[in-house]
Amino acid sequence: MVTATDLLRVEDLGISFTTMGGPIHAVRNASLRVLPGKVTALVGESGSGKSVTSQAVMGILPNTANVRGRILFSDPATPGKTVDLLEMPVDGEEIRAIRGSRIAKIFQEPMTSLSPLHTIGNQIGEVLAIHTDLPKAERRARTEEMLGLVGFKNPKRAHDMYSFELSGGLRQRAMIAMALICRPALLVADEPTTALDVTIQAQILQLLRELQQKLNMAMLLITHDLGVVANVADEVVVMYHGEVMEAGTVEDIFRNPSHPYLKGLMAAVPHFDMKPGERLKALREIPINVEHLLGRKKEVAPKGDVLLEVRDLSKSFVTRSSGWFGKSEPPVKAVDGVSFDIKRGECLGLVGESGCGKTTVSKILMRALTPDSGSVIYHGANGPIDVLKAEGDDLRTLRTKIQMVFQDPVSSLSPRMTIENVLSEPLEIHNRGDAKQRSEKVKSLMEAIGLDKRFLKRYPHSFSGGQRQRIGIARAIALGPDLVVCDEPVSALDVSVQAQILNLLKDLQKNLGLTYLFISHNLAVVDYMADRIAVMYAGRIVELAPREVLMRKPVHPYTRALLAAVPFPDLNRPLDFGEIRATSVLEKGWAPQFRADEQDSLSPADLGDGHFVLARRNVDARELRP
Incomplete structure (x- = not known):
């Protein structure tokens, strides 16, 4: 009733x-x-x-x-x-x-829910055309009003844009506008x-x-x-x-x-109050076994040595204002003078918003993109290799020693290949063993990620999201890499499955001596995984520090804004929406020592104990400490 x-x-x-x-x-x-x-x-x-x-x-x-x-x-x-x-x-x-x-609905994935062939305004106005008798001009006015209401700065321009021209956040706002245009109950x-x-x-x-x-x-x-x-x-x-x-x-x-x-x-x-060494309590633990994994390191290399040295990476992209033959806009700097080291055996967390340059950096490290300037040096067992200039044997070595776990476990696995094919492919490409040895290695990989060997003949579509991500991890460790780049590996997963994957990555790191570059926008996840954390904003690293220092005593205003925006599953720690400014106006509220001007540029200031923050060159480091 x-x-x-x-x-x-x-x-x-x-x-x-x-x-x-x-x-x-x-x-x-x-x-x-x-x-x-x-x-x-x-x-x-x-x-x-x-x-x-x-x-x-x-x-x-x-x-x-x-x-x-x-x-x-x-x-x-x-x-x-x-x-x-x-x-x-x-x-x-x-x-x-x-x-x-x-009754209106906002769907989970705005990119697949919005038509790439129609403008945003056309799609929102279509809802009004179906449910009202308003004339075309009135529908456009209502649509632009709603676009302004959901946070578009220039509703008139947004009305005529396509979904692929918008960031993830703006696409989601467009979906909200479409759902709310008829004022549903x-x-x-x-x-x-x-x-x-x-x-x-x-x-x-x-x-x-x-x-x-x-x-x-x-x-x-x-x-x-x-x-x-x-x-x-x-x-x-x-x-x-x-x-x-x-x-x-x-x-x-x-x-x-x-x-x-x-x-x-x-x-x-995962939460910020976890003690050192404390594990997430997954609802269903994964029974892993790396003992039979071929290629397992007999002696884990000592921690502390620099494995990857990145210096002054820069990368720009050219965009067009409109149409195929539109006037070119000035180049957009996606990465602007990024430098960091990744030490052997550690996990370096790289955090920031969409568009800050995190994934661009990872693609440069994987040689999927060529930077405008800068250098990347890999310090392997047989001496240093210039990642950006490597050819022949050096390039083949890099392909085995630096691997990647992708964000989307669905699109990163071929739907036409069985799991056995997926895991054996890197072994075949790099001529590792004969057919029998490769088959044994694939079975060992399945044990290492906690999946039954009977599943090898199945296709990716028959696995859950968490299981597919485990398969992606198994493929990444198949060749015994030194460095694994994890690009948002748990962002699409439930909290319970997320806990499984994070615990699995930690166990593999400990048992195989792996080094991680862990890219994420979830600060609680990075806090759980990382030893050191680098924070990116607008193509630059604005703060880099050991995990406990950055989480407890952040210095840069952008880092503090990121931490303020994390929603806690705790009623006693509500989000302070007043503290969370839109990204576009965030920089205007920063203290002068963090903003460049014509007389003084920005450079990393050393606060001691491995803590660096991007600030004006002439500012005393003591003035930056909170």
Whole structure:
């Protein structure tokens, strides 16, 4: 029975999918509610049934779904009337009048949700064209107004831009504008900040909260980030294997969690208060075995020696203002004089927002990009090698000694190759052993990452995201590298799977003597993994220090802003949205000693104990200490 206070009420929802092997039960007897003007967070791992539940609310389940139960919606626009969304024909006029207008959805991945062939304004205006009778000029005016409302500085220009011209954060804002253009009563937000940087995520969360209050809108927030939940939600529903494990107010859930699954989720989240040597408590530990891994180092090389020396890297890209033959804009400096060392056996964390140059640096190290200037020297067992000029045998050595784990475990594995082919390919390319030896090595790699050898004949699509990422890690260590570049290896994973992968990387580092360059925008993850941390902003490293120093006593204002934007899964440590400035205006608020002028340029100032900060040349280092 729906109450007068419920905007949406899901009762005994059951969703199953018909397959050749029998029905798969995705949701079992799930019940939840969303109150008017409030945020209900739906929390759980991948495969728990969160997104399927949201699809049922929107009426966009595939034809193979079998649904039972009730989804009751009480639209404030029609007081006293309650409708069951499941009783409406899937493509009927009733559900189409509600979908997109009264109930709207923000999808998880804005790049695949937005059409690359249509402008942003065209796609947002299409929603108005479907649900209203407004003339074209009025639709454009409304669209530009909404683009301004979600944070676009120049709405008129943004209206005529394409999705591929926008950053991840701006694409997500465009998706929010499309969802809110008809002023819906309920917004379903499916992982709206998963792939975003902490500062952009904080801005999106602040934006959603402000718009929710301004439009008196309710929100069903689907996420696995408990930090986001603690800062945004009013009520929380925890799902596991299609069932609701626990539900209640955000106060009850965080202060008095009762279900073991919820307690396990909270223990799997990396946080800044972890003690040295403390491990994340994954819900399901991976049993790894590196004893039989061929190529395992008999004696781990001593720590402390410099393995990779990077000096004054610079890289610029030329963009065009519009069209194929448009006037060229001035080159954009993606990397601007970056220097650092990676010591053997350590993990150097590289953090910063999207567009700061992190991935460009990693591509230069892997020789996927050629820098405009600078040098990269690899100090191997047989002497130094110039990474940027290496040819012949030196280049083949580098290809085996420096490997990469990619951000997206789906697109980085070929869908046409079995896992056996994926793992044996690098061994074949570099002529390692005969067919029998390679087969044994592949089985050893599977043991090392905690996967069953029986899975070798399977294809990537039959594995979960976490398992695919483990396969990517196995491929990276197949040739016995010295340095592994990890480019956002856990950003697309749930917290429980993330804990598995991070623990696996730590175990492999310890057992195989690996060295990591760990690139991430998640500071809590970097705090758990790294020995030293370098912070990048606008193509430059603005601060570099040992982990405990940088996290406890940050000096540069950008580092402090990054730390302020991290959402904690703790009700006693809420985000201070007032402290989080937009990136575009961040630099204007910095103290003068961190800003260059015509008389004084910036250079790294040594604060002692391996702590460096980018500041004016003539400033005394003692003035920079907090």
